Amino acid sequence: xxxxxxxxxxxxxxxxxxxxxxxxxxxxxxxxxxxxxxxxxxxxxxxxxxxxxxxxxxxxxxxxxxxxxxxxxxxxxxxxxxxxxxxxxxxxxxxxxxxxxxxxxxxxxxxxxxxxxxxxxxxxxxxxxxxxxxxxxxxxxxxxxxxxxxxxxxxxxxxxxxxxxxxxxxxxxxxxxxxxxxxxxxxxxxxxxxxxxxx
Ligand SMILES: C[S@@+](CC[C@H](N)C(=O)[O-])C[C@H]1O[C@@H](n2cnc3c(N)ncnc32)[C@H](O)[C@@H]1O
Numbered sequence: 001x002x003x004x005x006x007x008x009x010x011x012x013x014x015x016x017x018x019x020x021x022x023x024x025x026x027x028x029x030x031x032x033x034x035x036x037x038x039x040x041x042x043x044x045x046x047x048x049x050x051x052x053x054x055x056x057x058x059x060x061x062x063x064x065x066x067x068x069x070x071x072x073x074x075x076x077x078x079x080x081x082x083x084x085x086x087x088x089x090x091x092x093x094x095x096x097x098x099x100x101x102x103x104x105x106x107x108x109x110x111x112x113x114x115x116x117x118x119x120x121x122x123x124x125x126x127x128x129x130x131x132x133x134x135x136x137x138x139x140x141x142x143x144x145x146x147x148x149x150x151x152x153x154x155x156x157x158x159x160x161x162x163x164x165x166x167x168x169x170x171x172x173x174x175x176x177x178x179x180x181x182x183x184x185x186x187x188x189x190x191x192x193x194x195x196x197x198x199x
Contacts, residue, residue, distance in 0.1 A: 003155070011045045012045070020052055023110070024053065024055075027108075030192070031180060037060060039053060039104065039105060039106040040107045041064045042112055043094055043111070044071065045066060045074075046078070050078065050087060054083030055083060060086065062086075063087075065092035065094070068091075072089050094116060095116055100129075106130075107135075109139065111140060113138075113168075114157060115158070117160075119161070127196060136195070139190075142164045142165065142188055143162050144164075164187075169190075176196055177194035178195050179194045
């Protein structure tokens with residue numbers, strides 16, 4: 001589900017960028033990546049994380065995908081040169097990623113799975129496109145944050161089939177994504193790193 005205008009103001013704000021910067025530094029401390037990796041960001045929004053991923057991980061290529069063509073246009077118009085050698089911005093549904101199995105070294109999710117009607121399919125898609133040993137870096141939020149008395153009037157999200165920490169963590173495990181110790185979680189959100197098992 002696309003973001004509505006109040007949420008668009010938030011995700012396009014300097015404060016959001018500051019939060020994402022701190023989160024990316026946390027991701028790097030949790031699990032570094034070999035330089036030159038091929039990464040995918042699902043629900044990239046305006047693409048603000050591209051530069052952060054570039055600085056932190058020195059990937060060879062980042063594919064930035066979003067279901068909203070207006071967001072993809074914004075992401076494509078950013079200047080990423082020097083930080084990521086190759087950037088591909090594309091319109092894609094995180095429930096049906098247009099990639100073959102096992103082709104990504106890492107996938108980034110900055111708060112988009114709760115926008116999916118079928119979030120478990122989103123997690124399964126992340127696991128499918130990751131190679132064995134590939135890394136899933138994520139920030140995800142729970143209903144007490146986005147569906148509380150105030151925010152459910154302001155922002156638009158699916159209302160059925162929602163998840164909190166236990167369902168989210170068990171869906172990662174069911175998809176073969178092993179959550180690394182050291183993740184941060186409270187009743188509102190989780191920030192963590194999971195690795196596709198089987199290497
Ligand atoms: C809360 S915003 C987060 C944007 C950005 N990742 C950030 O952290 O600022 C959620 C993003 O997910 C995108 N989105 C929603 N449903 C999606 C889907 N099914 N597939 C891909 N992207 C989706 C929205 O268009 C929006 O850009």
